Structure formats: C-alpha cells, structure tokens
Amino acid sequence: MRFELQSGIPVLERTPIVLNQWFKNLGDEWLFENEGGESWSPYYIVGHLVYGEITDWIPRAKLMLEHPNEVQTFISFDRFAQLEMSRGKTMDDQLEDFAEWRIKNIETLKSWNLTDEQFALKANHPELGEVTLRQLLASWVVHDLSHIAQISRVMAKQYRHEVGPWREFMPLLTRY
Amino acid sequence: MRFELQSGIPVLERTPIVLNQWFKNLGDEWLFENEGGESWSPYYIVGHLVYGEITDWIPRAKLMLEHPNEVQTFISFDRFAQLEMSRGKTMDDQLEDFAEWRIKNIETLKSWNLTDEQFALKANHPELGEVTLRQLLASWVVHDLSHIAQISRVMAKQYRHEVGPWREFMPLLTRY
Numbered sequence: 587m588r589f590e591l592q593s594g595i596p597v598l599e600r601t602p603i604v605l606n607q608w609f610k611n612l613g614d615e616w617l618f619e620n621e622g623g624e625s626w627s628p629y630y631i632v633g634h635l636v637y638g639e640i641t642d643w644i645p646r647a648k649l650m651l652e653h654p655n656e657v658q659t660f661i662s663f664d665r666f667a668q669l670e671m672s673r674g675k676t677m678d679d680q681l682e683d684f685a686e687w688r689i690k691n692i693e694t695l696k697s698w699n700l701t702d703e704q705f706a707l708k709a710n711h712p713e714l715g716e717v718t719l720r721q722l723l724a725s726w727v728v729h730d731l732s733h734i735a736q737i738s739r740v741m742a743k744q745y746r747h748e749v750g751p752w753r754e755f756m757p758l759l760t761r762y
Numbered sequence: 763m764r765f766e767l768q769s770g771i772p773v774l775e776r777t778p779i780v781l782n783q784w785f786k787n788l789g790d791e792w793l794f795e796n797e798g799g800e801s802w803s804p805y806y807i808v809g810h811l812v813y814g815e816i817t818d819w820i821p822r823a824k825l826m827l828e829h830p831n832e833v834q835t836f837i838s839f840d841r842f843a844q845l846e847m848s849r850g851k852t853m854d855d856q857l858e859d860f861a862e863w864r865i866k867n868i869e870t871l872k873s874w875n876l877t878d879e880q881f882a883l884k885a886n887h888p889e890l891g892e893v894t895l896r897q898l899l900a901s902w903v904v905h906d907l908s909h910i911a912q913i914s915r916v917m918a919k920q921y922r923h924e925v926g927p928w929r930e931f932m933p934l935l936t937r938y
Contacts, residue, residue, distance in 0.1 A: 587920040593791050597917070600784055607779045615769050714927035724924035725932070731918040732934045738911035741773070744763040748900035751890035756901070758908045761937075 589724035637668035639687035765900035778861035813844035815863035
C-alpha cells in the first residue's frame with residue numbers, strides 16, 4: 587500500500603484519541619509497570635510520543651521542505667530527553683499534550699498541500715542514511731502503530747503468570 | 763500483577779471503545795488487508811472478538827460456576843465459525859456488536875460477585891488441560907491486548923515498503 591495523505595492522516599489523527607479512551611482515568615497499576623529492566627511503561631511510551639511530536643516528525647519534514655535544494659542532515663532524536671519534559675506530569679496530562687500537539691502537527695501537514703515532488707525530497711538520517719519525505723511520513727504512522735502494539739504487550743505481560751496454561755496460545759507474553 | 767476484577771474489568775470495558783475510535787468510518791484500505799496468505803485482517807480480528815464474546819469467555823465461566831462440584835470440559839473454540847456470523851456485516855456493524863456483547867458480558871461478570879473460592883474453580887480445556895476461572899478471566903484480558911497488538915502490526919505492515927530505511931528501527935514490520 588502506498589503512503590497517501592488521505593489514508594495516512596486519519597490513522598495519525600486517531601492515535602491520541604485511541605490512547606485517551608484506553609488510559610484516561612485507568613488505574614495506576616496499568617500505567618507505570620514495564621517489561622522488566624529499563625523497558626518502557628505505557629506512561630513512558632506516551633511521553634515518547636509527545637516528545638516525537640515536538641522534536642521529530644514535523645520538525646524534520648519542515649527542515650526538508652525549507653531546503654529543497656540542499657540535502658539536510660537530521661538532528662539525532664534524543665530518546666532520553668523526554669524525561670525532563672515529562673517531569674511532574676500525570677498520564678492524563680501527557681495524553682492531553684499528545685492530543686494537542688498531534689492536532690497542531692496534522693494542521694501543519696495539511697497546510698503544506700504536499701506535491702509528489704516534495705514527497706521525493708531527500709535528507710540524511712544520522713543513523714539510517716538517505717531518506718525521503720514520503721518515508722518519513724509513512725514512518726510516522728508505523729511509529730504510532732508500533733507503540734500501540736508495544737503498549738498492548740506491556741499491559742498483557744502484567745498478567746503473564748495469571749493466564750496459566752493459556753500462555754501457550756499467547757506469543758505476545760514472551761516477546762520483546 | 764494479580765488478576766483482580768477491579769483492575770481487569772476496566773481494560774475489558776475499554777477494548778470496544780478503543781476499537782470503535784480507531785476504526786469507525788476509517789477507510790476500507792485499512793480494514794481488509796492482512797499480513798499475507800491466510801492471516802487475519804482488522805475486520806476479521808474484530809469478528810473473532812465478537813465471536814469470543816458470544817461463545818467463549820462468559821459461556822465458559824458460566825459452565826464452571828454452574829458446576830462447582832464436577833470439573834467440566836470446555837467445548838472447543840471454533841476459530842472459523844465466525845465467518846458465518848460475520849456474513850454481510852460491515853466493520854461498523856461488527857464494532858457495534860462487539861460493544862453490545864461486551865457491555866452485556868461485563869454486566870454478567872459483575873453480577874456474579876465472584877469469591878476467591880470461585881476464582882479457584884477448575885475446568886478442562888480441550889487443548890491446554892486443567893485451568894482455573896481466574897486464569898480464564900486473566901486470559902480474556904490478555905486476549906484483547908494480543909489482538910490490539912495484532913491489529914497494529916497488520917496495519918503497520920501495509921506501509922512496510924513505504925518506510926524505506928526506517929524499517930531497521932521497526933521490528934513490528936517483520937514479525938508474526
């Protein structure tokens with residue numbers, strides 16, 4: 587399936603709504619547990635999504651659009667800088683932040699009225715090498731979906747001992 | 763984390779709401795594609811969830827509660843019988859069916875006011891052997907979460923070629 591704005595944008599628009607319905611006022615026991623070690627909790631994952639809205643997807647797209655004639659190099663995404671930004675915020679605060687930023691970012695994306703020529707603009711990703719604007723935008727969608735899957739997995743694992751023999755039918759419980 | 767009604771039920775209650783927000787009026791291109799071969803589309807997965815509400819979780823729990831003194835054997839879950847039930851239904855129809863059945867089933871679960879003694883009731887699962895009511899109910903929750911993760915993965919894979927080099931950062935795209 588080809589990435590197109592009219593099919594990609596509805597998925598991007600729905601992610602904060604889905605997360606809000608899932609987590610607003612849900613008990614803390616589901617928000618802060620992770621998969622062990624330094625792995626991420628649902629709370630941390632939502633913080634990561636907010637941080638991506640502010641520093642990653644749209645700023646990178648903007649950089650490409652503003653320099654159509656010289657290939658730019660993205661600033662590395664700092665996976666840990668979100669800790670500072672999340673300080674003192676509740677899950678509900680983060681869900682609201684995510685929804686607000688996402689709405690603003692989708693408005694920006696729509697306002698660009700991107701052409702096929704612009705979709706083909708290139709940049710250098712510090713770790714991945716040459717990428718296009720189309721790939722960036724498709725990755726934004728897949729990034730949302732990856733983290734929804736991750737959140738499901740983190741929550742499911744909280745019951746890994748409780749399901750007993752059903753564990754055999756639930757590969758999600760032993761995956762990372 | 764121990765399975766408890768007060769933490770498990772909110773997750774069960776939210777699944778149809780989450781799916782509704784995610785898929786209601788979403789374009790067909792996201793509903794009917796799968797991961798290749800005989801794998802499941804989001805439409806098929808929602809049909810599977812409806813079918814589970816009607817034939818699996820609560821009927822099995824009921825069987826256990828109605829025969830506290832003799833261990834019952836569950837009827838095998840027919841993974842393909844849902845095809846007949848889904849015939850002619852749109853995704854939105856299935857989302858509504860799922861929401862209605864889930865509300866009804868959670869009402870039933872709450873009305874039982876289960877005791878610790880009942881949580882320990884046993885049954886024979888035709889493939890897994892001896893299971894308890896607590897394990898059945900915990901598995902109901904994990905089953906929801908597993909299918910949310912699966913739906914995310916199926917959707918993500920529709921852009922597997924579109925993300926280009928980002929594929930390296932997205933293990934979901936090469937997983938089953």
